[in-house]
Amino acid sequence: MAFEQIPKKDWYSILEADPSASVSDLKQKYQKLILMYHPDKQSADAPAGSVEECIQKFIEIDQAWKILGNEETKKEYDLQRHEDDLRNMGPVDARIYLEEMSWNEDDHSFSLSCRCGGKYSVSKDEAEEVTLISCDTCSLVIELLHYR
Numbered sequence: 001m002a003f004e005q006i007p008k009k010d011w012y013s014i015l016e017a018d019p020s021a022s023v024s025d026l027k028q029k030y031q032k033l034i035l036m037y038h039p040d041k042q043s044a045d046a047p048a049g050s051v052e053e054c055i056q057k058f059i060e061i062d063q064a065w066k067i068l069g070n071e072e073t074k075k076e077y078d079l080q081r082h083e084d085d086l087r088n089m090g091p092v093d094a095r096i097y098l099e100e101m102s103w104n105e106d107d108h109s110f111s112l113s114c115r116c117g118g119k120y121s122v123s124k125d126e127a128e129e130v131t132l133i134s135c136d137t138c139s140l141v142i143e144l145l146h147y148r
């Protein structure tokens with residue numbers, strides 16, 4: 001198994017925001033920061049650090065907003081983050097197709113028993129997008145394979 005682990009930046013922390021922040025919150029943070037680090041503003045009242053650092057920061061803030069200020073790219077990034085979190089939680093225990101999970105009519109979700117006795121479950125809507133599912137009891141993760 002060789003999925004590439006590209007180091008990614010935490011765009012939320014660059015904007016000094018919480019991942020649960022709303023887009024308008026993010027926008028406010030972005031506007032405040034981008035002004036603070038704007039190269040034109042680098043004078044006596046500049047934040048601590050060299051001019052280069054400020055420019056670097058300015059570019060990062062701008063990139064962060066490009067990703068988080070756009071609904072599509074934000075969604076993609078959030079999903080990626082979620083999967084990274086799961087990957088950090090534990091190794092992938094199994095790779096399965098959705099068809100191998102059992103369908104629960106009650107809550108419209110798919111589930112699979114984990115060997116710890118816990119359960120992996122994913123809602124019908126989530127199953128379309130999610131590729132990693134964590135056990136509700138232990139730290140094991142399964143990868144959901146999609147026919148493409």
Ligand SMILES: [Zn+2]
Binds near residue numbers: 114117118136
């Ligand atoms: Zn488990």
